[in-house]
Amino acid sequence: MNMVGLLARRIFGLGAGLSMALVFAIIFINSLRRYTVGSSVAWGEELPIYLTIYGVMFGCALAYLQDRHIRFTILTDLLRPGIRDRLFAGVDLLTIAAGIGLMLSGHDFASRRGHIAASGLRSLGQSLAETTGIEALEGLARIGTWQFAMTLGGAMLALAALIRFSERLTGDKTVA
Amino acid sequence: MIYALFLLLLVIGTPIAVTIFATILVFMGFGEAPYSLRIVATEMFKGMNSFPLLAIPLFVLAGEVMNESGITGRIIAFANVLVGRLRAGLALVNIWASVIFAGLSGSAVADTSAIGRVFIPEMEKHGYSRPFAAALTAASSVIGPIIPPSIPVIIYALIVSGVSVPALFLAGVMPGILLAIFLSVYVMLTVKVDRGNQAADLETVSRRSAVLGGILPLLMPVFVVGSILLGIVTPTEAASFAVAYALFLGIVVYRNIRLSRLPALFAGAMRDSAIILIIIGAVSAANWLLTYNRVPNLLTDWVLGNVDSQTAFLLATMALFLFVGLFLEGIAAMLVLVPILHPIAVGLGIDPVHFGILVIFNLMIGLITPPLGLCLFVAEGIAQVGMARLTRAILPFFFVEVLVLAVLTFVPETVLWLPRVLGY
Amino acid sequence: QTIRVAHVDPDDWTASKKGAAAHIFKNIVEGETDLTVELFPAGALGNEDELVAQAMDNVTQVVLVSGAMSKVCSAASVLDIPYTFSSATVAWKVLDGEFGKALGDHCLEQTGLRTLAYGETGFRNFTNNTRKIRKPEDMAGLKFRVQPIPLYLEMVSGLGGEPTPIAWTELPNALSTGVVDGQENPVGVIYNNGLHKLQKFMTLDGHVYAADFILISDEFFTGLSDAEKSVVQRAAIVAGNMGRSIQQWSTAEGVNKVQAEGMQVYSPTADEIAAFAAKAQPAVVEYLRKELGDDAEWIDRLQAAVASASE
Numbered sequence A: 001m002n003m004v005g006l007l008a009r010r011i012f013g014l015g016a017g018l019s020m021a022l023v024f025a026i027i028f029i030n031s032l033r034r035y036t037v038g039s040s041v042a043w044g045e046e047l048p049i050y051l052t053i054y055g056v057m058f059g060c061a062l063a064y065l066q067d068r069h070i071r072f073t074i075l076t077d078l079l080r081p082g083i084r085d086r087l088f089a090g091v092d093l094l095t096i097a098a099g100i101g102l103m104l105s106g107h108d109f110a111s112r113r114g115h116i117a118a119s120g121l122r123s124l125g126q127s128l129a130e131t132t133g134i135e136a137l138e139g140l141a142r143i144g145t146w147q148f149a150m151t152l153g154g155a156m157l158a159l160a161a162l163i164r165f166s167e168r169l170t171g172d173k174t175v176a
Numbered sequence B: 001m002i003y004a005l006f007l008l009l010l011v012i013g014t015p016i017a018v019t020i021f022a023t024i025l026v027f028m029g030f031g032e033a034p035y036s037l038r039i040v041a042t043e044m045f046k047g048m049n050s051f052p053l054l055a056i057p058l059f060v061l062a063g064e065v066m067n068e069s070g071i072t073g074r075i076i077a078f079a080n081v082l083v084g085r086l087r088a089g090l091a092l093v094n095i096w097a098s099v100i101f102a103g104l105s106g107s108a109v110a111d112t113s114a115i116g117r118v119f120i121p122e123m124e125k126h127g128y129s130r131p132f133a134a135a136l137t138a139a140s141s142v143i144g145p146i147i148p149p150s151i152p153v154i155i156y157a158l159i160v161s162g163v164s165v166p167a168l169f170l171a172g173v174m175p176g177i178l179l180a181i182f183l184s185v186y187v188m189l190t191v192k193v194d195r196g197n198q199a200a201d202l203e204t205v206s207r208r209s210a211v212l213g214g215i216l217p218l219l220m221p222v223f224v225v226g227s228i229l230l231g232i233v234t235p236t237e238a239a240s241f242a243v244a245y246a247l248f249l250g251i252v253v254y255r256n257i258r259l260s261r262l263p264a265l266f267a268g269a270m271r272d273s274a275i276i277l278i279i280i281g282a283v284s285a286a287n288w289l290l291t292y293n294r295v296p297n298l299l300t301d302w303v304l305g306n307v308d309s310q311t312a313f314l315l316a317t318m319a320l321f322l323f324v325g326l327f328l329e330g331i332a333a334m335l336v337l338v339p340i341l342h343p344i345a346v347g348l349g350i351d352p353v354h355f356g357i358l359v360i361f362n363l364m365i366g367l368i369t370p371p372l373g374l375c376l377f378v379a380e381g382i383a384q385v386g387m388a389r390l391t392r393a394i395l396p397f398f399f400v401e402v403l404v405l406a407v408l409t410f411v412p413e414t415v416l417w418l419p420r421v422l423g424y
Numbered sequence C: 001q002t003i004r005v006a007h008v009d010p011d012d013w014t015a016s017k018k019g020a021a022a023h024i025f026k027n028i029v030e031g032e033t034d035l036t037v038e039l040f041p042a043g044a045l046g047n048e049d050e051l052v053a054q055a056m057d058n059v060t061q062v063v064l065v066s067g068a069m070s071k072v073c074s075a076a077s078v079l080d081i082p083y084t085f086s087s088a089t090v091a092w093k094v095l096d097g098e099f100g101k102a103l104g105d106h107c108l109e110q111t112g113l114r115t116l117a118y119g120e121t122g123f124r125n126f127t128n129n130t131r132k133i134r135k136p137e138d139m140a141g142l143k144f145r146v147q148p149i150p151l152y153l154e155m156v157s158g159l160g161g162e163p164t165p166i167a168w169t170e171l172p173n174a175l176s177t178g179v180v181d182g183q184e185n186p187v188g189v190i191y192n193n194g195l196h197k198l199q200k201f202m203t204l205d206g207h208v209y210a211a212d213f214i215l216i217s218d219e220f221f222t223g224l225s226d227a228e229k230s231v232v233q234r235a236a237i238v239a240g241n242m243g244r245s246i247q248q249w250s251t252a253e254g255v256n257k258v259q260a261e262g263m264q265v266y267s268p269t270a271d272e273i274a275a276f277a278a279k280a281q282p283a284v285v286e287y288l289r290k291e292l293g294d295d296a297e298w299i300d301r302l303q304a305a306v307a308s309a310s311e
């Protein structure tokens, strides 16, 4: 499980970092371009939002692995360590359930009307698909591609909670 | 029933976002109305699907880059030249470094962690108690989101359409400085250990080079706020300019950020924003359910039926926000309450900019109050003195901040003078 | 039974077309049937896309939406072809006649949403801060904020302007600081949001006529008794007309008020409008034909309906 935990941290960190970098780059370059050349791209508003939503999903899973989530500790701090660990293991199980719930809800959300085009991303998806010849890139223009973030996020959260749960049982210490 | 479940999950230490959506899932599963499971994901997605919210990750990133680039050290040296030799000099440097930091950063948490890492050990070395140092750091970092740029201001203008971001930005300047002055007076009256000569120890560089070293970081607010006022960018986009400027200083000018550090910085910033943004998402799903069941209408009717004067309304809302701020993260609290209370405030003739700053100031006090205070958590993480001792140490600062809030509430000019003079 | 009625406009019936429509719908239905009507104005239950989705799931029963309709029923986007309707009365004839009925039936098949009636969001007009716009050439080089919808991007670049997507929430700041030079919206929206204080010039070119769709979940509708169906249908038609009247009222009042507050308003002549149409229409029509595929026949059906209504 230790290997799995390390790998998960890597992947979640990569997803979060990549989305942060792209969001910064797109917003910065797009506003600079609008001011200097006078033109900006149609997807400069929508794409960073969707990338951030993916980033949030990766970031949440990472934060769960690192025990960084915002929560009340005022009462749990008073408990003896042994009892507290058992309680937190229970919270892990609950989070697994909530993550699966979010995953199902997200799947339902993205599959129902996901074929609708995200208006600002239309031209981007089409031109990318045309220039590269990869049909799948047209999926960038479909809202479902981005709504899928909720499904993935639920799954990653459940996975993160499962990893923490097993780490608590085996007594592995979290390394950031 | 559902509220009992919610509270139970909270007190056993379940992450707040998980608590909210677990509660909603249970409610939807056993509710009788035509709910569909899809609504949870739909509303969470919608809650995060907003351009102004991107100010959160961008400003958090700017804060992380500033910490890494050595800007913090230069700000402290600069503040030291200003106030370091006065009575309680180190405490004053802590406060006024926060004021300068506030001009660069939109987030209080970034300020606590940046200044806390330097000051908590330093103040202890000079005879201050460690809980006091941690408490002062957290309390003064509240200034961060009051003075522009500010994440809560951008979010407030997102919730209440028609309130201008530049007006709110300007309106925050005086309250922020007023808070710094009140905190300064308090520490000068109460601190006995520091007669002002110890600050000299901080002077690792000459006063002249401390002032010169402060210039580039101090240009940042000029650059960021200037780019908004000159029409180059929108307030959200300006956050990306703050990041770019901090990166430029760290990589090109000071050369203390290695490019290999960037992935970790980016990932950390997204992770720290994610824990706030996911709560915003979960709260908007909860908001949908409350609205669908007409809870806000009931609340509005109740307020309108029981409160009829401006003063009574302001007193009641300020008490309500202080109470809510104990338990809820500030932006989440705004999302729930502002859509209900803002129209009532305007209806009673309260200036929307005044009300906005009062709400923001009030909720930022919540950053230092237990059981849920983000700056308190961060300060505790650095100082390691235990929540109980830190809570006792923060209490006097809490009262000072509530006093400033009272001044802002009953003397609207303290908020509105600057935006009015500048034509907003 | 409860009918939940949702829209994104303000509640105040004296100034808000959808607010007025929703209120009269509630009064008629509650007065003449045992149904309860709950109103959710001002986007309380979500933006237009979400309201449409909720109505498709019968979570919210009646929704009043404008632009969101064409996202789920693409044939409806033909109404957005610029400079199609020479006046609102022509649009009313077309929408209340055979064309509107046929479009409603088609969209019902596609979405499970029944179009009870059409209201109106109004004609959209250009405003800017640089110069008076009389002809398309005057738009050259100006940055106009548009929604990131391909049809609008095609239209503005066809006219020679620079389409610039900016979030609605950031628009007032973007206009006041000059991030963009202009924008386009119905007069009521411009006045109610104070955009006229940030812009010197308005041209009443009426490039796009935005209809309101009063939609009901068909699943819910078919579950009603015949008597209830007939009241709901009639109430919606009255609501649509009420919405149109309030919209006309606030546009007429708005044009006067923005001028009183210092905005220069220009009404183009028929020839000038023709010049705008000549620049903007071909690009948009060509784009739509490609985009709509089989549904492209609706372009021709609309043009025929407009021609016969204009006689």
Ligand code: NA
Pocket (backbone or CB within 6 Å): B101, B102, B103, B104, B105, B106, B107, B143, B144, B145, B146, B147, B148, B149, B150
């Ligand atoms: Na600030």
Ligand code: NA
Pocket (backbone or CB within 6 Å): B325, B326, B327, B328, B365, B366, B367, B368, B369, B370, B371, B372, B373, B374
């Ligand atoms: Na708090």
